[in-house]
Amino acid sequence: MFITVRYGANCQETVNLQCRVLILTAHLKRKCQCRPEDCIDLLDETGTLMNLSKAENPASEFASKYLQERKCYILIRVIRGESFEATCYESLLENLGKHYPDLADRLQQLSANTQIRDQWKRGSSQRRAQPLTSTPARPRPISQSKKSSELKGTPR
Template identity: 35%
Template structure:
């Protein structure tokens, strides 16, 4: 069982994913000439990130398909908005993918905007609610009982 990790200028290395993920990532860092403080992950050829660092004590074979090529990506923090929010940006270490727009778009989707919730307005006595809207549920309930009573008398 093995996987192929592509990196640099079209280089590749074979790795055995039948070990715990933190050991696999450490071995990838050593053999793919990464710095010790680099945060790394893998993505498939389309740009889907595997998110291996979230599962350091599970086995790599649970997340990685054998005999498949993966691309080494480095994780970097980026601030956006008013400077108070951060997100993780994935940068491919493979030169061929650094200019691939479709791959980069899938690798780093745009952050979703948070919807601002409007506070609920409390009803005061000055607010007018029509008697019709207040009575509507009662009317529906009464008509439902009336229909049931009519059906029972038909039997």
């Protein structure tokens, strides 16, 4: 049960699916010379994101749960913004548009979709924070002594 992962200057790596997601991603990070703190994921040739970076327990889940044997995948970097900022996806295969013209557009769409989704989430959380019905604030009644002092121009 193997897959092919494409990255770099038209490099490819054949990897076994019978390993944990954590081991697979660590191996791919070393191969493509990513930093250990980088978040990576895979995109199949149809443009579907495999969501390895969202695995609930990457140390115990097998990669075969997410990936199909004998398929080719493109290595991508997942760049998550601070708190509500959008997630962006960057191909780690150089000249992605040359090898897979449709996938370059797909990565842009994925990034744009997360921006739209994040904006919607922000908007809905702001809407939830507001009261359902709002009534204008009522003016406070002014006491009789304050009215008379204001009319006379004398300070209280």
